[in-house]
Amino acid sequence: MAHLLGAEALHLEYPTRVVFDGVSIGVDEGDRIGIVGRNGDGKSSLMAMLAGRVIPDSGRVTVRGGVTVGxxxxxxxxxxxxxxxxxxxxxxxxxxxxxxxxxxxxxxxxxxxxxxxxxxxxxxxxxxxxxxxxxxxxxxxxxxxxxxxxxxxxxxxxxxxxxxxxxxxxxxxxxxxxxx
Structure with a gap:
């Protein structure tokens, strides 16, 4: 299966708390991923970083050329x-x-x-x-x-x-x- 997008060592923090520290994930063709957690745990923030809508404080998100994300x-x-x-x-x-x-x-x-x-x-x-x-x-x-x-x-x-x-x-x- 081909790699579509990924994240490496994501770190995101707000003034009062660290949301992510060192999160890495890969998304390949055929993946069906559920992101589950308590309210405020950063599920939407993770998705926004993977979609390029939120810039992590450190780490990187990569998207294979030509891949479209909705x-x-x-x-x-x-x-x-x-x-x-x-x-x-x-x-x-x-x-x-x-x-x-x-x-x-x-x-x-x-x-x-x-x-x-x-x-x-x-x-x-x-x-x-x-x-x-x-x-x-x-x-x-x-x-x-x-x-x-x-x-x-x-x-x-x-x-x-x-x-x-x-x-x-x-x-x-x-x-x-x-x-x-």
């Missing part, structure tokens, strides 16, 4: 003033995104009951979360990093997401990191 943040980052359709498929015209089996599956699984032209700002927390997940999953990523993906999802949404992630890649391709 991240679902724990926080709601969707703009209120765009529509559900714009959030999920961007400016792609309908026949383009509708011709893509992955996009069709994601839209059917997470957004089929949402008004396509509704402003994201009018949606409930759970609906916004489904749109954010759909936005991410319509992309072509080598590595998916999901930070608390089931927050605000109902049982049907959680079930659909679990099935989608199981069949998204073959067993020896792609990589998934999930904070829970």
């Amino acid at each position: 991240v679902l943040d724990q926080a709601d980052t969707l703009p209120d003033d765009i529509t559900v359709g714009e959030a999920i498929v961007g400016d792609r015209i309908e026949h383009e995104w509708a011709g893509d089996p992955l996009t069709r599956d994601v839209v059917a699984g997470l957004a089929s009951d949402l008004p396509w032209d509704a402003a994201v700002g009018t949606l409930s927390g759970g609906q916004r979360r489904r749109v954010a997940i759909a936005r991410l999953l319509t992309g072509d990523w080598d590595v998916l990093m999901l930070d608390e993906p089931t927050n605000h999802l109902d049982v049907e949404g959680i079930s659909w997401l679990a099935e989608h992630l199981k069949r998204r890649w073959s067993a020896s391709s792609g990589a998934l990191l999930v904070v829970t």
